[in-house]
Amino acid sequence: AFFTQLCAFFVLCDFKNTKNAIYIQKSTPNNTQKQAYLSTFTNSNTRPTGRPLHTTRPTTILPSILSRNTHGSSLVKIGNTQVLTGITLLVGHPGPLTPTHGDVDLSINLSPLSSQDYNVAGRLLPIVTEGEMSRSRTTSPRGYVDVHALESLVQRILRTSSLLNPNELCIQVGLSAWRVQITCMVLNHDGNLEDACLLGAVSALLDLKLPAVKIDMKGGGNGVVQIVSPSYDHEEDDMTEETKDANRITKLTIQKGTIPISLTMGIYDNHKILVDMTREEEVVCKGVVTVVVTTTGEIVSLTKCGGLAMSPEDMAACVHLAIGRAKEVEELLLSLDEAS
Amino acid sequence: YPLSVSYQIYKNKIIPPKAKEQEQEQHKMSKKERMSATATLTNCYTPLPVEFKTAKQSKELPQIRYSGDGAAATPRTNHSLRRLCLSTSILPNSTGSALVELGHTKVLCSVHGPRPITSSSLPSTSSNSGGGGGSHNEFTSSGGVLHTEVRFAPKFGIRPATLAHSSPSTIDGNPMGGGSSSQEEEVELSFQLQNALSPSLNLTSLPKCVIDVFVVVLQSDGNVVGAAITAASLALADANVVEMFDLVCACSVAAVPSHDQNKEQMNILADPTEEETMLAMMSSSSDKNKGGGVVTLALMPNWKEVTLWNQVGCMNATSSSD
Numbered sequence: 001a002f003f004t005q006l007c008a009f010f011v012l013c014d015f016k017n018t019k020n021a022i023y024i025q026k027s028t029p030n031n032t033q034k035q036a037y038l039s040t041f042t043n044s045n046t047r048p049t050g051r052p053l054h055t056t057r058p059t060t061i062l063p064s065i066l067s068r069n070t071h072g073s074s075l076v077k078i079g080n081t082q083v084l085t086g087i088t089l090l091v092g093h094p095g096p097l098t099p100t101h102g103d104v105d106l107s108i109n110l111s112p113l114s115s116q117d118y119n120v121a122g123r124l125l126p127i128v129t130e131g132e133m134s135r136s137r138t139t140s141p142r143g144y145v146d147v148h149a150l151e152s153l154v155q156r157i158l159r160t161s162s163l164l165n166p167n168e169l170c171i172q173v174g175l176s177a178w179r180v181q182i183t184c185m186v187l188n189h190d191g192n193l194e195d196a197c198l199l200g201a202v203s204a205l206l207d208l209k210l211p212a213v214k215i216d217m218k219g220g221g222n223g224v225v226q227i228v229s230p231s232y233d234h235e236e237d238d239m240t241e242e243t244k245d246a247n248r249i250t251k252l253t254i255q256k257g258t259i260p261i262s263l264t265m266g267i268y269d270n271h272k273i274l275v276d277m278t279r280e281e282e283v284v285c286k287g288v289v290t291v292v293v294t295t296t297g298e299i300v301s302l303t304k305c306g307g308l309a310m311s312p313e314d315m316a317a318c319v320h321l322a323i324g325r326a327k328e329v330e331e332l333l334l335s336l337d338e339a340s
Numbered sequence: 341y342p343l344s345v346s347y348q349i350y351k352n353k354i355i356p357p358k359a360k361e362q363e364q365e366q367h368k369m370s371k372k373e374r375m376s377a378t379a380t381l382t383n384c385y386t387p388l389p390v391e392f393k394t395a396k397q398s399k400e401l402p403q404i405r406y407s408g409d410g411a412a413a414t415p416r417t418n419h420s421l422r423r424l425c426l427s428t429s430i431l432p433n434s435t436g437s438a439l440v441e442l443g444h445t446k447v448l449c450s451v452h453g454p455r456p457i458t459s460s461s462l463p464s465t466s467s468n469s470g471g472g473g474g475s476h477n478e479f480t481s482s483g484g485v486l487h488t489e490v491r492f493a494p495k496f497g498i499r500p501a502t503l504a505h506s507s508p509s510t511i512d513g514n515p516m517g518g519g520s521s522s523q524e525e526e527v528e529l530s531f532q533l534q535n536a537l538s539p540s541l542n543l544t545s546l547p548k549c550v551i552d553v554f555v556v557v558l559q560s561d562g563n564v565v566g567a568a569i570t571a572a573s574l575a576l577a578d579a580n581v582v583e584m585f586d587l588v589c590a591c592s593v594a595a596v597p598s599h600d601q602n603k604e605q606m607n608i609l610a611d612p613t614e615e616e617t618m619l620a621m622m623s624s625s626s627d628k629n630k631g632g633g634v635v636t637l638a639l640m641p642n643w644k645e646v647t648l649w650n651q652v653g654c655m656n657a658t659s660s661s662d
Contacts, residue, residue, distance in 0.1 A: 068444040069499045069559045080432045084558065086496040092381025103381045109494050112554040113450045115433045120489050120554070179381045183495045185556070187448070188431045213387070225387045227501075 034284050042272050047281070054321060056263070056276040059329065061199070063207040063336055072208030076200040079278065080190035085200035087208050090179040091171065091225045102169020102177040106155040106184070108147055108197055114189040115279075117144075142266075142282040142305075145193060153303065154184075154198050157292050161260040161300045164205065168252055171213055176225050178210060191278040194290050198262045199329065206337055209249040254337075257296035261329045263322040264290045267308050275321060289315070291322035295330050386500045421591070421611045426570075428578040436579025440571040442611060444561035449571035451579040454484060454549035484546035484582075486538050488553045490529040490568060492522055497557045502614065529555075529568060536569045536590060536638040536648035541576070542583035551582060562613040565636050566591040569648070588647055590638035594620040595655050597632055606632065606655065624653030631655040 029037070041048050051057070057079030066073040070086035094101055110118045158164070169178040182204060184197045211227045266274040266285030274281055282288075287308030292301040299319065304310065416422070422443030431437035434450035441447075492498055503522065533555065541551075553576070555568045569590035577584060594612035596619055609616050612634070623632035633653020639646045 066446070066496060066559045068561055069496045073496075082431070084493075086493070088495050088500050089387065090381075090384040091387045092384035094381055107494070111491065111556065112452060112489075112552060113431060113434065113448065113556060120491065177381060179384050181495060183493070185493055185558075188433050190432065224385075227387045227389050 031284070034280065038281060038284055039269065042268055042274070045272075047274070049278075053272060054275050056325060057278075059199070059332065061203050061332060061336060063203055071211065072204045072206075074200055074203040074207055075187075076196050076203060078192055078196050078199070078276065080188055081192055081196045082187040083193070083196040083200040084185045084187055085197075085204040086183050086185075087204050088181045088183070089210070090181060091176050092179045094170070094174065094177045098166070099174035100170040100177070101166040103166075103179040104155070104158055104164065104182065105179060106151055106158065106182045106201060108151045108154070108184045108186065108193075110145065110147060110186050110189070114186040142191075142277075142285065142288055145189070150193060150197065153194065153290075153301075154201060157198060157260050157262070157301050158182075158201060158205075161292075161294070162258045163202070163254060163260060164252065168250075169210075171225055172215065180205075180208070189279065191280075191282045192264050192276050194264050195262050195276065198260070198292070202259055202261075203333060203336070205252060206254060206333060209251055211249055256330070256334065257294055257298075259326075259330055259333060260292045260294055260300045261322075261326040262290055262292040262301075263318075263325040264288060265318055265321065267306070267310065267314070270308070271314070273314070273318060273321070275325075289318045291319055293319070293322045293326045295323075295326050297323060386503070388501050418608060419610050422613075426574060428574055434575075434579075435581060436575045436577070438571045438574035438578055440567045440574070442561075442563055442567050443613065444559055445563055445567050446558040447555060447564065447567040447571045448558055449553065449555045449568070449575040451551065451553050451572075451575045451581075453551035453579075454546050454581055455552070456548060457485070457550045483543040484549040484551060486534065486541060486543065486553065487550050488530050488533045488537065488555070488572070490526050490533060490555045490557065492526060492557045492560065496559070498522055498560050499614070502618075529565060532565055532636070532648060532650060533568055533572055536588055537572055537576070539645070539647045540573065540585050540588050540640055542585065545583055546581075551576075560614065562594075562615075562617045563592045563611050565650075566611070566638075569638050586640035586642045588638050588640055590636065590648065592617075592634055592636045594634045595632050595653070596620045597623050621653060624655070 045053055060077040062075040065075045066086050071089050072087040074085050076083050112118055171177055182201050184200050213225050216224045216226050266277045267287035268274050268285050287306035290303040293299050425441040428438045430439055431450050436451040438449050553572050557564055569588055573588040594609045594616050595606045597606050620632045620634055631654045633655050636650040638648035
């Protein structure tokens with residue numbers, strides 16, 4: 001039935017206005033063709049775009065992009081991969097064992113913006129073409145993006161690193177604390193989402209401004225927390241004392257050596273380490289290593305996916321590359337912090 | 341190595357030199373303060389901004405309207421737009437893309453296509469569009485299909501305080517409470533977008549193809565429909581896959597009753613912000629004598645034809661024509 005439909009389609013195109021008719025065929029190369037293509041470049045230690053194997057793509061961070069609806073936000077671009085992060089705040093009741101601790105929650109959102117493969121709900125669209133194409137999705141560890149795994153990874157990194165002091169998120173001891181909701185929207189997926197999402201989350205946290213609060217005891221009980229919103233965009237003739245307080249915004253204190261910075265590398269051809277892969281390279285690599293370090297040399301997280309065996313020297317090389325990356329990214333983040 | 345020997349070697353190697361002890365102490369201190377994996381907050385709610393005590397301030401418009409986005413605000417008249425920024429070709433993965441910023445309202449649009457579809461998945465007149473904001477053209481004998489979807493950015497597309505106001509309960513920051521109202525708005529926006537865009541495209545040149553238009557509202561601050569339609573039109577032009585008769589431009593206008601002594605007059609505000617829109621809607625429902633509302637218009641400027649005309653709220657004919 002499909003074949004007859006295809007024939008019918010051909011016929012339609014021939015007899016109709018051929019000048020305007022467009023026949024679209026997704027003629028993407030299969031896995032072996034992609035590998036052959038990439039090998040011709042990696043054999044001379046370079047990549048199709050000319051980038052050396054151990055260099056990342058240019059990274060851009062734009063903080064405070066959404067200043068009205070969020071309390072902290074940033075847009076991160078690593079090459080063509082773009083991730084927009086926004087932070088919204090909720091107030092909650094802390095657990096009994098940790099009466100002064102706040103909470104951090106992360107979610108990652110994929111959509112048809114990210115790439116053609118995703119539908120509106122963020123789920124992968126099923127492929128209708130030959131079996132070879134679909135195989136690449138399951139054999140390589142980054143054939144498709146597992147959103148929940150990514151969320152879990154980045155959330156775990158944020159919570160277990162010493163980046164945040166959860167006591168700073170306290171409003172009233174034992175009664176209320178901030179819950180920081182970080183939402184990463186992937187605007188364009190061109191590989192290396194782990195780095196981009198983590199960098200987005202971290203730069204948004206650096207940009208986060210906790211507002212001044214007023215506790216409303218009218219409802220009885222423990223009181224309801226309300227935000228004193230700063231008067232932006234318009235001035236009020238009679239500013240009460242409350243609004244003057246509104247300019248008391250606190251930012252989270254982040255120490256210099258505690259920012260977790262990640263680097264994702266793919267292992268290609270058993271020995272070549274491809275740092276910061278693009279989408280086309282990701283689909284072909286059989287092993288992926290993600291190392292998260294801080295500039296003090298502390299390894300926050302080390303993840304290796306894929307069934308490829310790696311020698312300890314290769315692992316050590318990956319960690320060294322990650323530490324180098326951490327130094328340059330931290331400089332970038334702290335210079336933004338000073339500039340704001 | 342046998343296990344015991346390797347353990348000895350390991351143990352001997354990790355004795356830190358004395359110079360690093362201070363740093364270690366710092367790390368130890370911070371270790372106590374790290375978040376545990378299981379402690380989470382319960383009963384989370386969205387904190388609302390403090391309500392001002394004077395009723396006058398909440399029901400009346402601020403005297404001066406500001407344009408722009410951010411602290412450098414210049415005052416604008418009732419008939420002028422906010423600061424406008426347009427950019428195209430920003431998403432490399434999409435066939436066409438555009439970003440429209442009207443003051444604080446930021447809308448991103450991406451176009452994919454044309455994609456071939458089988459006739460079984462073509463919509464028929466009795467189609468069900470499933471959950472969410474999709475909308476389909478009625479199936480015609482020739483021509484392609486335009487598929488539009490509008491989504492608000494999760495959690496921050498609409499200001500959380502506004503969502504909390506519109507949903508019945510403010511407890512449980514889980515957007516399920518406010519999710520239904522934003523979902524309805526998404527469906528309505530998708531439908532309006534579909535209606536506004538389809539007259540401007542020559543879809544008969546693309547038989548059995550579908551063009552996907554996906555709009556994401558990154559930040560909504562009033563006049564979202566206007567921004568969305570403009571962005572979609574720009575993105576379609578940027579995609580360069582379908583013949584377009586003209587670009588479509590759109591804008592909303594809010595009518596708010598004025599508190600002047602002249603009771604007949606209403607303030608007509610072009611490109612309203614979220615507060616002005618809410619004020620207009622509130623006054624249309626509460627104050628039946630004066631009314632109030634929002635009118636949205638989308639037109640093709642070169643052809644001088646209107647593709648969408650929508651009015652919400654009641655107002656007398658003179659205000660509406662204004």
